[in-house]
Protein backbone atom coordinates (compact mmCIF):
# COMPACT_ATOMS: atom_id res chain seq x y z
CA UNK A 268 0.00 0.00 0.00
CA UNK A 269 1.30 3.44 -0.88
CA UNK A 270 0.95 5.88 2.00
CA UNK A 271 0.16 9.57 1.67
CA UNK A 272 2.66 12.32 2.53
CA UNK A 273 2.11 13.47 6.12
CA UNK A 274 0.26 16.77 6.16
CA UNK A 275 -1.92 15.90 3.13
CA UNK A 276 -4.46 13.80 5.08
CA UNK A 277 -6.76 16.75 5.75
CA UNK A 278 -6.23 18.58 2.48
CA UNK A 279 -9.11 16.87 0.68
CA UNK A 280 -12.68 18.15 0.48
CA UNK A 281 -14.19 18.34 3.98
CA UNK A 282 -17.58 16.89 3.02
CA UNK A 283 -16.06 13.96 1.14
CA UNK A 284 -13.74 13.19 4.05
CA UNK A 285 -16.73 13.15 6.40
CA UNK A 286 -18.80 10.92 4.09
CA UNK A 287 -18.53 7.22 4.91
CA UNK A 288 -18.50 4.74 2.01
CA UNK A 289 -21.65 2.57 1.82
CA UNK A 290 -21.64 -0.06 4.56
CA UNK A 291 -23.94 -2.30 2.55
CA UNK A 292 -21.23 -3.90 0.41
CA UNK A 293 -19.08 -4.71 3.45
CA UNK A 294 -22.09 -6.12 5.28
CA UNK A 295 -23.04 -8.26 2.27
CA UNK A 296 -19.54 -9.69 2.19
CA UNK A 297 -19.79 -10.53 5.89
CA UNK A 298 -23.22 -12.18 5.45
CA UNK A 299 -22.11 -14.18 2.44
CA UNK A 300 -19.47 -15.89 4.56
CA UNK A 301 -22.23 -17.62 6.58
CA UNK A 302 -22.48 -21.21 5.44
CA UNK A 303 -25.62 -22.07 3.37
CA UNK A 304 -27.13 -18.58 3.75
CA UNK A 305 -30.00 -17.48 1.46
CA UNK A 306 -29.02 -13.96 0.43
CA UNK A 307 -32.01 -11.65 -0.04
CA UNK A 308 -30.03 -8.44 -0.01
CA UNK A 309 -29.43 -7.48 -3.62
CA UNK A 310 -31.21 -4.57 -5.27
CA UNK A 311 -30.97 -5.87 -8.79
CA UNK A 312 -32.98 -8.23 -11.00
CA UNK A 313 -32.03 -11.90 -10.93
CA UNK A 314 -33.01 -12.25 -14.63
CA UNK A 315 -30.72 -12.13 -17.66
CA UNK A 316 -30.82 -9.20 -20.09
CA UNK A 317 -33.22 -10.08 -22.96
CA UNK A 318 -31.53 -11.79 -25.91
CA UNK A 319 -32.37 -9.15 -28.57
CA UNK A 320 -30.70 -6.47 -26.43
CA UNK A 321 -27.52 -8.52 -26.01
CA UNK A 322 -27.47 -9.08 -29.78
CA UNK A 323 -27.77 -5.33 -30.38
CA UNK A 324 -24.75 -4.78 -28.13
CA UNK A 325 -22.71 -7.43 -29.94
CA UNK A 326 -23.68 -6.03 -33.34
CA UNK A 327 -22.68 -2.54 -32.24
CA UNK A 328 -19.19 -3.78 -31.36
CA UNK A 329 -18.91 -5.64 -34.66
CA UNK A 330 -19.89 -2.43 -36.47
CA UNK A 331 -16.79 -0.75 -34.98
CA UNK A 332 -18.93 1.78 -33.17
CA UNK A 333 -16.01 2.84 -30.98
CA UNK A 334 -15.73 6.61 -31.06
CA UNK A 335 -16.79 9.40 -28.71
CA UNK A 336 -20.56 9.67 -28.92
CA UNK A 337 -22.56 12.89 -28.48
CA UNK A 338 -22.43 13.83 -24.81
CA UNK A 339 -26.20 13.95 -24.25
CA UNK A 340 -26.58 10.51 -25.91
CA UNK A 341 -26.87 9.13 -29.41
CA UNK A 342 -29.79 10.41 -31.50
CA UNK A 343 -31.09 6.82 -31.74
CA UNK A 344 -31.15 6.39 -27.97
CA UNK A 345 -32.63 9.82 -27.21
CA UNK A 346 -35.38 9.31 -29.74
CA UNK A 347 -36.08 5.74 -28.50
CA UNK A 348 -36.23 7.04 -24.91
CA UNK A 349 -38.64 9.85 -25.85
CA UNK A 350 -41.02 7.51 -27.64
CA UNK A 351 -40.80 4.98 -24.78
CA UNK A 352 -41.83 7.67 -22.27
CA UNK A 353 -44.65 8.72 -24.58
CA UNK A 354 -46.00 5.20 -25.21
CA UNK A 355 -45.62 3.98 -21.66
CA UNK A 356 -46.51 7.01 -19.55
CA UNK A 357 -48.01 9.53 -22.03
CA UNK A 358 -45.17 12.01 -21.46
CA UNK A 359 -44.23 14.60 -24.07
CA UNK A 360 -40.49 15.15 -24.24
CA UNK A 361 -38.57 16.40 -27.27
CA UNK A 362 -35.64 14.04 -27.80
CA UNK A 363 -33.47 16.88 -29.12
CA UNK A 364 -33.83 19.19 -26.13
CA UNK A 365 -35.51 17.54 -23.16
CA UNK A 366 -33.59 14.28 -22.56
CA UNK A 367 -30.10 13.40 -21.42
CA UNK A 368 -28.47 9.99 -20.99
CA UNK A 369 -26.40 9.22 -17.86
CA UNK A 370 -24.38 6.38 -16.35
CA UNK A 371 -27.35 4.87 -14.58
CA UNK A 372 -29.77 6.80 -12.41
CA UNK A 373 -26.92 7.00 -9.89
CA UNK A 374 -25.09 9.52 -12.08
CA UNK A 375 -28.38 11.25 -12.84
CA UNK A 376 -28.92 11.88 -9.12
CA UNK A 377 -25.48 13.48 -8.76
CA UNK A 378 -25.81 15.55 -11.96
CA UNK A 379 -29.17 16.91 -10.85
CA UNK A 380 -28.00 17.78 -7.33
CA UNK A 381 -24.86 19.46 -8.68
CA UNK A 382 -26.94 21.48 -11.14
CA UNK A 383 -29.51 22.67 -8.60
CA UNK A 384 -27.69 23.21 -5.34
CA UNK A 385 -25.91 26.31 -4.13
CA UNK A 386 -24.21 25.84 -0.77
CA UNK A 387 -26.82 25.73 2.00
CA UNK A 388 -29.83 25.06 -0.23
CA UNK A 389 -32.35 22.69 1.28
CA UNK A 390 -33.51 19.45 -0.28
CA UNK A 391 -36.62 17.74 1.08
CA UNK A 392 -36.30 13.97 1.28
CA UNK A 393 -39.15 11.79 2.59
CA UNK A 394 -37.73 8.90 4.63
CA UNK A 395 -37.07 6.01 4.44
CA UNK A 396 -35.59 6.07 0.97
CA UNK A 397 -32.62 5.29 -1.27
CA UNK A 398 -29.68 6.85 0.61
CA UNK A 399 -27.86 8.17 -2.47
CA UNK A 400 -30.14 11.25 -2.74
CA UNK A 401 -29.05 12.62 0.63
CA UNK A 402 -25.39 11.69 0.15
CA UNK A 403 -25.23 13.32 -3.29
CA UNK A 404 -27.07 16.42 -2.07
CA UNK A 405 -24.70 16.78 0.90
CA UNK A 406 -21.60 16.34 -1.26
CA UNK A 407 -22.94 19.18 -3.43
CA UNK A 408 -23.32 21.44 -0.36
CA UNK A 409 -27.02 20.90 0.25
CA UNK A 410 -28.82 20.54 3.55
CA UNK A 411 -31.38 17.81 3.99
CA UNK A 412 -34.86 18.22 5.43
CA UNK A 413 -36.06 14.72 6.29
CA UNK A 414 -39.77 14.03 6.45
CA UNK A 415 -40.76 10.79 8.14
CA UNK A 416 -43.46 8.88 6.28
CA UNK A 417 -43.69 5.94 8.69
CA UNK A 418 -46.96 7.20 10.22
CA UNK A 419 -48.52 7.72 6.76
CA UNK A 420 -48.13 4.31 5.14
CA UNK A 421 -44.61 5.24 3.99
CA UNK A 422 -45.89 7.79 1.50
CA UNK A 423 -45.42 11.55 1.72
CA UNK A 424 -48.72 13.33 2.29
CA UNK A 425 -49.62 16.62 0.62
CA UNK A 426 -50.40 18.17 4.03
CA UNK A 427 -46.98 17.36 5.47
CA UNK A 428 -45.24 18.61 2.34
CA UNK A 429 -47.24 21.85 2.37
CA UNK A 430 -46.25 22.52 5.99
CA UNK A 431 -42.57 21.92 5.25
CA UNK A 432 -42.55 24.06 2.08
CA UNK A 433 -44.47 26.89 3.75
CA UNK A 434 -42.02 26.94 6.66
CA UNK A 435 -38.82 26.65 4.62
CA UNK A 436 -38.49 29.17 1.81
CA UNK A 437 -34.94 27.99 0.95
CA UNK A 438 -36.09 24.58 -0.29
CA UNK A 439 -34.73 23.93 -3.78
CA UNK A 440 -36.19 20.54 -4.49
CA UNK A 441 -38.25 17.63 -3.21
CA UNK A 442 -37.10 14.09 -4.01
CA UNK A 443 -39.70 11.36 -4.49
CA UNK A 444 -39.16 7.76 -5.59
CA UNK A 445 -42.22 5.87 -6.78
CA UNK A 446 -42.24 2.91 -6.43
CA UNK A 447 -39.75 3.40 -3.64
CA UNK A 448 -36.72 1.59 -2.36
CA UNK A 449 -36.72 0.14 0.36
CA UNK A 450 -40.52 0.02 0.77
CA UNK A 451 -41.98 -0.78 -2.66
CA UNK A 452 -44.75 1.73 -1.83
CA UNK A 453 -46.03 3.70 -4.86
CA UNK A 454 -48.16 6.83 -5.19
CA UNK A 455 -51.51 6.54 -6.96
CA UNK A 456 -53.09 9.06 -9.31
CA UNK A 457 -54.91 10.93 -6.55
CA UNK A 458 -51.89 11.18 -4.25
CA UNK A 459 -49.79 12.43 -7.17
CA UNK A 460 -52.37 15.10 -8.00
CA UNK A 461 -52.46 16.28 -4.38
CA UNK A 462 -48.66 16.50 -4.11
CA UNK A 463 -48.40 18.18 -7.53
CA UNK A 464 -50.95 20.76 -6.41
CA UNK A 465 -48.80 21.68 -3.39
CA UNK A 466 -45.52 21.73 -5.33
CA UNK A 467 -47.01 23.86 -8.12
CA UNK A 468 -47.63 26.60 -5.56
CA UNK A 469 -43.91 26.88 -4.77
CA UNK A 470 -40.81 27.58 -6.87
CA UNK A 471 -39.25 24.21 -6.20
CA UNK A 472 -38.19 21.33 -8.40
CA UNK A 473 -39.57 17.83 -8.02
CA UNK A 474 -36.86 15.22 -8.57
CA UNK A 475 -38.84 12.12 -9.43
CA UNK A 476 -36.99 8.79 -9.46
CA UNK A 477 -39.15 6.33 -11.37
CA UNK A 478 -36.54 3.62 -11.94
CA UNK A 479 -39.03 0.94 -10.80
CA UNK A 480 -41.87 2.24 -13.03
CA UNK A 481 -42.15 -1.05 -14.93
CA UNK A 482 -42.44 -3.03 -11.72
CA UNK A 483 -45.83 -1.94 -10.40
CA UNK A 484 -48.12 -4.89 -9.70
CA UNK A 485 -51.79 -4.18 -9.32
CA UNK A 486 -52.22 -1.05 -11.43
CA UNK A 487 -50.35 0.95 -14.07
CA UNK A 488 -47.53 3.26 -13.14
CA UNK A 489 -48.43 6.95 -13.06
CA UNK A 490 -45.60 9.42 -13.61
CA UNK A 491 -45.27 12.59 -11.55
CA UNK A 492 -44.05 14.26 -14.75
CA UNK A 493 -47.53 13.93 -16.24
CA UNK A 494 -49.07 15.98 -13.42
CA UNK A 495 -46.22 18.49 -13.08
CA UNK A 496 -44.21 18.67 -16.34
CA UNK A 497 -42.81 22.18 -15.81
CA UNK A 498 -41.24 21.43 -12.41
CA UNK A 499 -40.36 17.74 -12.63
CA UNK A 500 -36.89 16.40 -13.28
CA UNK A 501 -37.70 12.80 -14.16
CA UNK A 502 -35.13 10.04 -13.77
CA UNK A 503 -35.61 6.57 -15.19
CA UNK A 504 -33.56 3.88 -16.89
CA UNK A 505 -33.20 0.27 -17.92
CA UNK A 506 -31.44 -1.15 -14.85
CA UNK A 507 -34.55 -2.65 -13.26
CA UNK A 508 -37.02 -2.81 -16.18
CA UNK A 509 -34.70 -4.71 -18.54
CA UNK A 510 -32.39 -6.43 -16.03
CA UNK A 511 -29.49 -4.28 -17.21
CA UNK A 512 -27.88 -2.90 -14.04
CA UNK A 513 -24.40 -3.63 -15.38
CA UNK A 514 -24.95 -1.68 -18.62
CA UNK A 515 -25.20 1.53 -16.58
CA UNK A 516 -27.73 3.58 -18.55
CA UNK A 517 -30.12 6.09 -17.03
CA UNK A 518 -32.10 8.96 -18.48
CA UNK A 519 -33.12 12.38 -17.26
CA UNK A 520 -36.14 14.08 -18.85
CA UNK A 521 -37.06 17.67 -17.96
CA UNK A 522 -37.77 21.08 -19.47
CA UNK A 523 -35.07 22.05 -22.00
CA UNK A 524 -33.69 24.93 -19.90
CA UNK A 525 -32.75 22.57 -17.08
CA UNK A 526 -31.50 19.74 -19.30
CA UNK A 527 -29.01 22.09 -20.97
CA UNK A 528 -27.56 22.92 -17.52
CA UNK A 529 -27.48 19.31 -16.34
CA UNK A 530 -25.65 18.56 -19.61
CA UNK A 531 -22.76 20.75 -18.43
CA UNK A 532 -22.26 18.58 -15.34
CA UNK A 533 -22.72 15.35 -17.28
CA UNK A 534 -20.15 16.33 -19.89
CA UNK A 535 -17.57 17.17 -17.21
CA UNK A 536 -18.08 13.83 -15.49
CA UNK A 537 -18.50 11.53 -18.41
CA UNK A 538 -17.83 13.07 -21.85
CA UNK A 539 -20.28 10.46 -23.16
CA UNK A 540 -21.53 6.97 -22.34
CA UNK A 541 -19.97 3.95 -24.09
CA UNK A 542 -21.41 3.47 -27.61
CA UNK A 543 -22.13 -0.18 -26.94
CA UNK A 544 -24.31 0.36 -23.87
CA UNK A 545 -26.19 3.14 -25.64
CA UNK A 546 -26.87 0.82 -28.61
CA UNK A 547 -28.21 -1.80 -26.18
CA UNK A 548 -30.35 0.80 -24.37
CA UNK A 549 -31.77 2.09 -27.68
CA UNK A 550 -32.82 -1.47 -28.50
CA UNK A 551 -34.38 -1.86 -25.04
CA UNK A 552 -36.42 1.35 -25.37
CA UNK A 553 -37.51 0.71 -28.96
CA UNK A 554 -37.99 -3.05 -29.43
CA UNK A 555 -38.15 -4.08 -25.78
CA UNK A 556 -40.93 -1.92 -24.53
CA UNK A 557 -42.76 -4.91 -23.08
CA UNK A 558 -39.70 -6.88 -21.96
CA UNK A 559 -40.52 -6.24 -18.31
CA UNK A 560 -43.90 -8.01 -18.57
CA UNK A 561 -42.73 -11.58 -17.93
CA UNK A 562 -40.35 -10.46 -15.16
CA UNK A 563 -43.14 -8.44 -13.56
CA UNK A 564 -45.41 -11.51 -13.53
CA UNK A 565 -42.68 -13.52 -11.83
CA UNK A 566 -41.95 -10.82 -9.21
CA UNK A 567 -45.67 -10.53 -8.53
CA UNK A 568 -45.91 -14.29 -7.76
CA UNK A 569 -42.99 -13.96 -5.37
CA UNK A 570 -44.43 -10.84 -3.76
CA UNK A 571 -47.80 -12.54 -3.24
CA UNK A 572 -46.08 -15.56 -1.71
CA UNK A 573 -44.18 -13.32 0.73
CA UNK A 574 -47.29 -11.33 1.64
CA UNK A 575 -49.02 -14.57 2.73
CA UNK A 576 -45.90 -15.85 4.49
CA UNK A 577 -45.42 -12.63 6.49
CA UNK A 578 -49.13 -12.43 7.34
CA UNK A 579 -48.89 -15.98 8.64
CA UNK A 580 -45.88 -14.97 10.76
CA UNK A 581 -47.92 -12.00 12.04
CA UNK A 582 -45.21 -9.53 11.07
CA UNK A 583 -46.09 -5.97 10.01
CA UNK A 584 -44.84 -4.92 6.59
CA UNK A 585 -45.32 -2.09 4.12
CA UNK A 586 -47.67 -3.14 1.31
CA UNK A 587 -45.35 -3.55 -1.68
CA UNK A 588 -47.11 -1.91 -4.66
CA UNK A 589 -43.98 -2.25 -6.77
CA UNK A 590 -40.20 -2.77 -7.01
CA UNK A 591 -38.93 -6.07 -5.52
CA UNK A 592 -38.64 -5.38 -1.83
CA UNK A 593 -40.58 -6.34 1.26
CA UNK A 594 -39.91 -3.86 4.06
CA UNK A 595 -40.99 -5.19 7.41
CA UNK A 596 -41.07 -4.13 11.04
CA UNK A 597 -38.81 -6.08 13.35
CA UNK A 598 -41.28 -7.73 15.77
CA UNK A 599 -41.19 -6.12 19.22
CA UNK A 600 -39.96 -9.34 20.85
CA UNK A 601 -36.70 -9.05 18.80
CA UNK A 602 -33.72 -6.69 18.98
CA UNK A 603 -34.90 -3.41 17.41
CA UNK A 604 -31.41 -2.50 16.22
CA UNK A 605 -31.61 -3.41 12.55
CA UNK A 606 -27.90 -4.05 12.03
CA UNK A 607 -27.70 -6.36 15.06
CA UNK A 608 -30.89 -8.09 13.93
CA UNK A 609 -29.51 -8.65 10.43
CA UNK A 610 -26.39 -10.25 11.93
CA UNK A 611 -28.41 -12.42 14.31
CA UNK A 612 -30.81 -13.55 11.55
CA UNK A 613 -27.86 -14.35 9.29
CA UNK A 614 -26.18 -16.49 11.97
CA UNK A 615 -29.25 -18.19 13.40
CA UNK A 616 -31.70 -18.37 10.47
CA UNK A 617 -29.21 -18.27 7.59
CA UNK A 618 -31.13 -15.55 5.72
CA UNK A 619 -29.37 -12.41 4.48
CA UNK A 620 -31.36 -9.17 4.83
CA UNK A 621 -30.56 -5.44 4.74
CA UNK A 622 -30.89 -3.19 7.83
CA UNK A 623 -33.55 -0.48 7.64
CA UNK A 624 -31.23 2.00 9.37
CA UNK A 625 -29.28 2.40 6.12
CA UNK A 626 -32.45 3.76 4.49
CA UNK A 627 -33.45 5.99 7.41
CA UNK A 628 -35.80 3.55 9.19
CA UNK A 629 -34.34 1.92 12.28
CA UNK A 630 -36.42 -1.02 13.53
CA UNK A 631 -37.13 -2.29 10.00
CA UNK A 632 -35.53 -4.83 7.65
CA UNK A 633 -35.56 -5.04 3.84
CA UNK A 634 -35.96 -8.33 2.03
CA UNK A 635 -35.26 -8.36 -1.70
CA UNK A 636 -37.36 -10.83 -3.70
CA UNK A 637 -35.13 -10.57 -6.74
CA UNK A 638 -34.39 -14.22 -5.95
CA UNK A 639 -35.76 -17.60 -7.00
CA UNK A 640 -39.04 -18.90 -5.59
CA UNK A 641 -37.14 -21.87 -4.12
CA UNK A 642 -34.86 -19.49 -2.20
CA UNK A 643 -37.83 -17.45 -1.01
CA UNK A 644 -39.60 -20.58 0.26
CA UNK A 645 -36.50 -21.70 2.14
CA UNK A 646 -36.00 -18.20 3.57
CA UNK A 647 -39.64 -17.88 4.68
CA UNK A 648 -39.50 -21.26 6.45
CA UNK A 649 -36.26 -20.32 8.20
CA UNK A 650 -37.55 -16.89 9.23
CA UNK A 651 -40.76 -18.37 10.60
CA UNK A 652 -38.79 -20.80 12.75
CA UNK A 653 -36.49 -17.99 13.92
CA UNK A 654 -39.32 -15.65 14.92
CA UNK A 655 -41.21 -18.43 16.75
CA UNK A 656 -38.05 -19.21 18.74
CA UNK A 657 -37.43 -15.51 19.55
CA UNK A 658 -41.01 -15.09 20.74
CA UNK A 659 -40.74 -18.17 22.93
CA UNK A 660 -37.59 -16.79 24.56
CA UNK A 661 -39.53 -13.70 25.67
CA UNK A 662 -42.53 -15.69 26.84
CA UNK A 663 -40.32 -18.03 28.92
CA UNK A 664 -38.21 -15.27 30.47
Ligand SMILES: Cc1ncc(COP(=O)(O)O)c(C=O)c1O
Pocket residue numbers: 310370371372373374397444447448476478504505506512515516517
Ligand atom coordinates in the same frame (compact mmCIF):
# COMPACT_ATOMS: atom_id res chain seq x y z
C1 LIG B 1 -34.59 4.08 -6.09
C2 LIG B 1 -33.34 3.81 -6.84
N1 LIG B 1 -32.87 4.74 -7.68
C3 LIG B 1 -31.74 4.55 -8.39
C4 LIG B 1 -31.02 3.37 -8.28
C5 LIG B 1 -29.76 3.22 -9.08
O1 LIG B 1 -30.07 2.93 -10.41
P1 LIG B 1 -28.94 2.68 -11.50
O2 LIG B 1 -28.52 1.24 -11.40
O3 LIG B 1 -29.63 2.96 -12.81
O4 LIG B 1 -27.83 3.60 -11.23
C6 LIG B 1 -31.46 2.37 -7.43
C7 LIG B 1 -30.70 1.11 -7.26
O5 LIG B 1 -30.97 0.27 -6.46
C8 LIG B 1 -32.66 2.59 -6.69
O6 LIG B 1 -33.13 1.67 -5.85
